[in-house]
Amino acid sequence: MVDRSPLNSDPIAEARRQWEAHGWNDAADGMAAVTSLMRAHQIALSRVETVLKPLEITFARYEVLMLLHLSSRGSLPMGVIGSRLQVHQTSVTNAVDRLEAAHLVARQPHPTDRRTTLVEISARGRQVAERATQTLNAEVFTDPLLSSAPMRGVVETLRDMRQQAGDF
Amino acid sequence: MVDRSPLNSDPIAEARRQWEAHGWNDAADGMAAVTSLMRAHQIALSRVETVLKPLEITFARYEVLMLLHLSSRGSLPMGVIGSRLQVHQTSVTNAVDRLEAAHLVARQPHPTDRRTTLVEISARGRQVAERATQTLNAEVFTDPLLSSAPMRGVVETLRDMRQQAGDF
DNA sequence: ATCCATTAGTCGGATGTCCTACTATTTATC
DNA sequence: GATAAATAGTAGGACATCCGACTAATGGAT
Numbered sequence: 001m002v003d004r005s006p007l008n009s010d011p012i013a014e015a016r017r018q019w020e021a022h023g024w025n026d027a028a029d030g031m032a033a034v035t036s037l038m039r040a041h042q043i044a045l046s047r048v049e050t051v052l053k054p055l056e057i058t059f060a061r062y063e064v065l066m067l068l069h070l071s072s073r074g075s076l077p078m079g080v081i082g083s084r085l086q087v088h089q090t091s092v093t094n095a096v097d098r099l100e101a102a103h104l105v106a107r108q109p110h111p112t113d114r115r116t117t118l119v120e121i122s123a124r125g126r127q128v129a130e131r132a133t134q135t136l137n138a139e140v141f142t143d144p145l146l147s148s149a150p151m152r153g154v155v156e157t158l159r160d161m162r163q164q165a166g167d168f
Numbered sequence: 169m170v171d172r173s174p175l176n177s178d179p180i181a182e183a184r185r186q187w188e189a190h191g192w193n194d195a196a197d198g199m200a201a202v203t204s205l206m207r208a209h210q211i212a213l214s215r216v217e218t219v220l221k222p223l224e225i226t227f228a229r230y231e232v233l234m235l236l237h238l239s240s241r242g243s244l245p246m247g248v249i250g251s252r253l254q255v256h257q258t259s260v261t262n263a264v265d266r267l268e269a270a271h272l273v274a275r276q277p278h279p280t281d282r283r284t285t286l287v288e289i290s291a292r293g294r295q296v297a298e299r300a301t302q303t304l305n306a307e308v309f310t311d312p313l314l315s316s317a318p319m320r321g322v323v324e325t326l327r328d329m330r331q332q333a334g335d336f
Numbered sequence: 337a338t339c340c341a342t343t344a345g346t347c348g349g350a351t352g353t354c355c356t357a358c359t360a361t362t363t364a365t366c
Numbered sequence: 367g368a369t370a371a372a373t374a375g376t377a378g379g380a381c382a383t384c385c386g387a388c389t390a391a392t393g394g395a396t
Contacts, residue, residue: 010330030308030309033319036327038212039326045383078374088354093376141198150321151325153318156318160318163178226381228383247343255384
């Protein structure tokens with residue numbers, strides 16, 4: 001007879017039980033929330049990357065590509081990309097390096113401000129962006145392992161969290 | 169006059185608007201959910217890492233340390249650590265390498281199965297684990313930028329998602 | 337008993353993220 | 367106008383994660 005009650009299978013539930021057993025009741029929910037976020041992120045990212053793999057791009061690069069594809073001019077300064085995607089400047093440099101190596105975008109000098117580098121999406125870049133979006137929509141976004149109502153709840157709650165954190 | 173309506177400040181809300189404008193209505197929620205997850209993870213991780221920095225450990229290593237600290241024997245095989253934390257074997261190798269270098273854990277041979285490596289937490293490891301938990305509980309987990317009720321809802325919904333993904 | 341599939345870990349490589357410099361420009365100040 | 371402060375990007379380094387390949391050891395199947 002094993003010491004494994006039927007509810008013990010979820011590692012996060014198990015961790016919460018440990019927290020409560022130690023009397024950290026006021027921290028148990030937060031611990032569970034943070035840990036759930038970590039794991040859910042991992043799952044979602046993995047699904048997305050699997051779908052994008054055949055197109056030879058990653059989610060980070062897809063986000064850059066779509067931002068450019070949906071922009072009015074098809075080009076944006078590096079810094080703006082970082083702000084919109086809320087990642088560090090150096091992460092943008094990294095992503096653009098790889099997108100440029102794949103000829104999906106090209107760096108262009110800014111016409112008036114020589115400090116600024118404009119990133120411009122190419123025709124191939126637009127093709128990849130569109131195909132990637134199609135596949136992602138069909139294979140992940142229309143069924144993100146969550147039923148509609150709770151999913152909208154999560155999005156809303158996380159919006160509050162992001163706002164609390166000063167995201168916007 | 170700028171083309172920036174008051175609601176335009178949230179990048180994810182903006183992305184959803186784009187999705188809907190393109191007629192991808194059935195994918196808009198999923199896209200927003202996945203993107204929210206990515207960003208919320210980033211925020212939570214950043215807060216946690218900031219708190220742990222003075223103790224010279226990361227969240228990944230903290231999780232390994234706590235798993236060992238709360239285990240009955242204070243030691244576990246590498247593989248079990250990976251299963252519980254749901255990360256790749258090589259990630260465990262990596263984390264244990266660093267924890268061992270910091271003398272917080274030690275690798276021990278398994279008494280009967282020579283393939284298996286047991287990871288044992290040290291006295292210093294336990295100290296660090298306890299101090300880290302105290303600080304995390306006080307500075308992050310008791311206030312994870314979410315009010316209680318919605319937070320529990322998120323945890324529950326993400327539990328369903330993890331279960332759908334085959335986590336447990 | 338012997339051979340092969342499975343299991344446990346490690347190694348090397350690719351990515352993404354952040355941080356701390358450091359360079360080049362632009363802008364503001366005196 | 368010359369100098370100082372702010373802004374835009376890049377370079378190098380530290381970490382974490384995953385994947386594929388490789389080594390050892392265990393255990394079944396014949």
